[in-house]
Amino acid sequence: MADSATGGRFDPRFDPRFQPGYTPGPKESTPDAAAPPGSVPQHREAEAAPPDEVRGDASAVETAPEQRDTPLESDPPEPNPPEPDPPEPNPLERTLLVAGAVLVFGGIAIAFWANSVNYQYNSFGNGLSWQQLLLAAAWSLTAPMVTVGLAIGVGVMFRRAIAWKPPE
Amino acid sequence: MRKRNPWIGALWFCAVVLVLGAFAAQVWQASFWYPSATDVSPGPVVRFLQQIADALVSPALYVGFGTIGGLLFLHARNRARRKS
Known part of the structure; x- marks a missing residue:
């Protein structure tokens, strides 16, 4: 030198x-x-x-x-850049799916229960009882529960359809 | 060529299955309304299916038609976006 x-x-x-x-x-x-x-x-x-x-x-x-702008031959080859992780699923979306499934299966279960009680229970001449009230509530709840549960599932699919982007 | 959204296809499939399934279940249930004198009473499996049909027919029709409506709205929105 x-x-x-x-x-x-x-x-x-x-x-x-x-x-x-x-x-x-x-x-x-x-x-x-x-x-x-x-x-x-x-x-x-x-x-x-x-x-x-x-x-x-x-x-x-x-x-x-x-x-250095130009790498030397002795330099180790650069590793490939790590691929980006797939986006994590939205936890609220999972909660929505669980809530939809609970509503659908809960509505069907309530309908089964109400049907079985209705066939066993003779309400003529007994007046209004708590069981009748419960039965009426179950009948009125079944259809909305199943409807809302199905609508939640379809709504989640709509959300994914709107957020979908074609692959590059 | 433009890529098709697979979720829209899945939604159309769900909507058609819900509507046609509900219609079929309703027609099947209606066949039990006026039994002839020679018909035997339905067994437990048929009663089980009848209860499921009772609980599901109306919600499936509502959600199926609602899904078709939502898909038409989505189609109109996408078309307006492409034109603008």
Whole structure:
């Protein structure tokens, strides 16, 4: 290096060829005439970089390959960029599906219960009882529960249809 | 070629199954309304299916027709978006 030849009188942060007092050696050629003044050719960057002991910056060894524009053959191949994770399902959507299923199956179960009680129970002459009230409530609840449950399932499908995007 | 939305196809399938299934169940149930003197009373399986049909026919018709209406709205919206 020129540093050792000149006794360390060049600033180690910059290429010695561009500092006053530098005399090129026999093997070294002059910098490209087309290059703008002050710019360092890329193939000379590694040569121009001072040793780490002089700079006292150990991390520069690791950061140097990243700063190069053209990777060396000794550099390890860059791993493929990780594929983006599929979007997580919306937890509220799952809750909606569960609620829809509960409403549909609950409505059908209530209808079964109301049918079985209705066939066993003779209401003539007994007046209004709590069982009759419960039966009437069950009958009135069955159809809306099943309807809303089915509508929730279809609504979730509509939401997915609206949010759907064609693959690139 | 424009990619088709698979969810819209699934919705059409659900709507048609709900409406036609409800109609078929209603027609099947109506066959028990006026039994002849020689008909035997339905067994437990048929009674079970009758109860399911009782609970599902009206909701399936409502949701099936509602789904068809919603699909027509979605189709109109998509068409308006493509034109604008």
